Amino acid sequence: MIAQVKDKFHQLFEKDPVIVTSPGRINLIGEHTDYNEGFVLPAAIDKKIIYAIALNGTDTCNVYALFNNEQRSFSLKDIKPGEGWINYLMGVVYQLQQRGFEMKGFDCVVSGDIPIGAGMSSSAAVEGGLVVALDHLLGLGLGRMEMARIGQLAEHTFPGVKCGIMDQFANLHGRKDQVMLLDCRSLEFQYFPFEFSAAYKIVLCNSMVHHSLASSEYNVRRAQCEEGVEVLRAYYPGIRSLRDLNAEQVEQYKDKLSPKVYDRCLFVTQENERVGKACAHLQKNELDEVGRLMYASHEGLSRLYEVSCPELDFLAGLARERPEVAGARMMGGGFGGCTINLVEADKVDEFISFIQSRYNEKFGKVPEVYVTSIEDGAKIN
Template identity: 80%
Template sequence: MISQAIEQFKKQFHKEPLIVSSPGRINLIGEHTDYNEGFVLPAAIDKKIIYAIALNDTDTCNAYALFNGEKASFSLKDIKPGGGWINYLKGVVYQLQQRGLEVKGFDCVITGDIPIGAGMSSSAAVEGGLNVALNHLLDFKLGRMDMAKVGQLAEHTFPGVKCGIMDQFANLHGQKDRVMLLDCRSLEFTYFPFEFSKEYKIVLVNSMVHHSLASSEYNVRRAQCEEGVKILREFFPDISSLRNLTSAQVEQYKDKLPPKVYDRCRYVTQENERVEKACAHLQRNELKEFGELMYASHEGLSKLYEVSCPELDFLADLAKTRSEVAGARMMGGGFGGCTINLVQTERVEEFTAFMQEQFQQHFGIIPEVYVTSIQEGANVLQPTVAIA
């Protein structure tokens, strides 16, 4: 991918580029908790977006997407939402400008191997990669959490998805063979070694249902959670989000909440409790118990939060029948995308063949399967290394 990006950049723009690698992410547990100021447990992975990029001494930003062969440009003087994938670049540039930073025109080629709509947050990888590139080229001296916030706001204001901070955080803070417990309220985080990386692989099975968070009910779920907080504040005046509540407290005032709002609040509070338990199991190398929490997470996402779909439920239920799988659940915003499975290394091929065969029999399509590893976050690659 790096060689392709360099070759295409030279062909399009006739100069030497800077190379940036920007990963997708997985999330072992803690879904739809980030915008509720809760806990998440993500990691950066070896699927990535690659930027070849250089400044161009103009007021125009030019981008060429290798994944679809499209070119797009926009002026730094008048940035407005619109235009599909270029929206993510526009959003980052606009938010950098809102911070009072002087962004200059650039040329870039973008490629990558993160499957679009599979729940690995290709959007955050696009945002994070451009953040890192411009921070380096223009010496903005932004910290990684600052860049994560820029990416999050970019997604809020241009594609219009009111996402939490997890995706951008994981993209920028990833470390090899380590997962991260992020407190989405304080933004404090702790690294945990993923001790099972030799015995177990993280395998993603694609439901082949393309999801679009902006056109789904993602923003509706956020509004329902906020409605629950508003109602429950009558009984708990100091709360600012569902993070401040336990599942027992939500249960206590069940009759005060509309049924759907109750379900959403119940799921989020239970999921926060699951993440904290999951970290304790990681520290004690208790993979079986960790996996059981993953299954419980999927059940909540499907039944209480209602962001699953028949294909995801089928894959999660199927994985539960396999002795080589320690745990599985849907991952990402939902309404499509992938399940994440912890699979014994020596049986990954057997697992893959079984899942593909069963899914094809049921839905008439063979699902894509991705065996991933936990890697570093978004980084500038030295040009000499990149060219080699």
């Protein structure tokens, strides 16, 4: 892929580029907790967005996307939300301008192998890769957490998805063979070794359902959680978000919340508790216990948070039938995308064959399956 991107860049712009690789991410557990100031346990993976990029001495930014062979341009003097994928790049440039940095025009070619709509956060990889590139080319001196904030705000203001910080954080802070516990309020984090990489593989099974509902429903879920906090603040005056409550406290005032808002709040508080338990089990090398928490997470996402779909539920159910699977759950915003499965390394082929066969019987399509590894975050190559 790097060679392809370089070749296309030379062909279009006839100069030498800087190369940036920017990974997708998995999230072992802790879904829809980030925008509730809770805890998440993500990692960067070996699926990547790749940039070839160089300054061009003008006020225009020219971008060629290899994934759809489309070239788009925008002026630094008039950046406003547009249509499609270019929004993610324009949003980054706009946020840098808002911080007072003098932007300069650039030429770039972008490609990658992160499946779109599969819940591996291709958008954060696009954002993170560009901010790393511009920081390098313009000598901005940005810290990694500030870069993550820029990517998050870019997504808020241009594509209009009110995402939490997890995806951008994981993209920029990834470390090979380690997952990261992130406190989404304080932004403090610590690494936990994923010491099972020889015995187990992280296998992502794509439902092949594009999560077209995810963006709009994501914002609905966020609003429901905020509504719950407003109601519960009457009984717990010091709370700022669901992060400040446990599941028992939510249950105590169930009758004060609408049924949907109660379910959302209960899920988030339970999920935060599961993240803490998962870290304790990782430290003790208790992968089976982590797996049980993953299955419980999926149940909550499906029944309480209602962001699953029949295809994802079916995939998670198939995983439960397999003794070689330690745990599985849907991953990402929901309504499609992938399940994440922890599968014994020597049984991966057998697992894939089973999943694809049974899923095809049920839904008439063969799911794509990705065997991934945990890798470093976005970087200059």
